[in-house]
Amino acid sequence: MNGIVYPYGSSHLIDTQNDTIYLPNKIEKANFARLKDEIPATTLLQLSGGIDSAYVLWKWLKENPDKYCLVHHIVLINREKRHEKELEACDKILRWLDSQGLNNYFYIQNTFDYGNMTEVIWDVEICGFLAGVLLRADRWKNVDNILLTQYDRNTEREMSRRQILRTTARRNINFIYKLDTMTKQQVIEDMPKELFNICWYCRTPINGRKCGNCMTCKTVERANKKSIDDAYKNFLSGL
Numbered sequence: 001m002n003g004i005v006y007p008y009g010s011s012h013l014i015d016t017q018n019d020t021i022y023l024p025n026k027i028e029k030a031n032f033a034r035l036k037d038e039i040p041a042t043t044l045l046q047l048s049g050g051i052d053s054a055y056v057l058w059k060w061l062k063e064n065p066d067k068y069c070l071v072h073h074i075v076l077i078n079r080e081k082r083h084e085k086e087l088e089a090c091d092k093i094l095r096w097l098d099s100q101g102l103n104n105y106f107y108i109q110n111t112f113d114y115g116n117m118t119e120v121i122w123d124v125e126i127c128g129f130l131a132g133v134l135l136r137a138d139r140w141k142n143v144d145n146i147l148l149t150q151y152d153r154n155t156e157r158e159m160s161r162r163q164i165l166r167t168t169a170r171r172n173i174n175f176i177y178k179l180d181t182m183t184k185q186q187v188i189e190d191m192p193k194e195l196f197n198i199c200w201y202c203r204t205p206i207n208g209r210k211c212g213n214c215m216t217c218k219t220v221e222r223a224n225k226k227s228i229d230d231a232y233k234n235f236l237s238g239l
């Protein structure tokens with residue numbers, strides 16, 4: 001931790017003044033965050049700002065009021081240029097969760113920027129690596145579970161994510177795929193409408209708006225339309 005505390009969830013339990021260390025210039029000091037009463041988080045979730053991770057987080061916080069989740073967002077800067085919209089969505093989602101009394105989590109954020117490197121690996125591999133880095137910290141040593149929000153755990157990219165995460169974390173982690181028995185439509189139908197409306201799902205925004213053409217725009221719009229159509233049919237059949 002570099003001492004930055006974000007105003008979400010249970011961040012009031014983090015004390016940045018407890019520990020300091022001198023930098024190599026022997027003049028300046030850096031602060032380390034530490035929990036005031038050492039409540040350990042047990043579970044990690046990487047929140048992208050999209051529907052799937054927002055849904056899984058909301059459900060877990062609701063179903064596990066006595067446990068703490070470590071919520072991690074990566075500001076992932078690549079040629080698709082959606083990082084600002086995703087960060088904006090995370091801010092809205094976390095504020096909404098707090099407004100619902102669901103504040104049993106700690107929030108960590110960092111940035112990965114491709115710069116002028118060629119993009120040759122999957123985003124989930126970057127997520128796996130950074131999750132591993134996060135879990136190496138002594139402070140998160142009780143985090144044994146990671147909630148994953150992919151619908152299929154048996155893809156090459158998921159296997160790669162798990163391998164990278166285990167190697168970096170240097171310990172065994174339980175990978176829990178919460179959506180592997182669900183469809184996108186079921187997720188949309190099961191989540192509060194308010195939450196759905198503040199998520200960001202477009203991969204390639206144009207001037208800050210959803211493009212309507214990318215794979216995730218089409219998948220979400222199709223599932224949402226089917227959900228509305230089904231609800232309307234059910235309503236008519238009940239008349």
Ligand SMILES: [Zn+2]
Pocket residue numbers: 201202203204205210211212213214215216217218
């Ligand atoms: Zn799009």
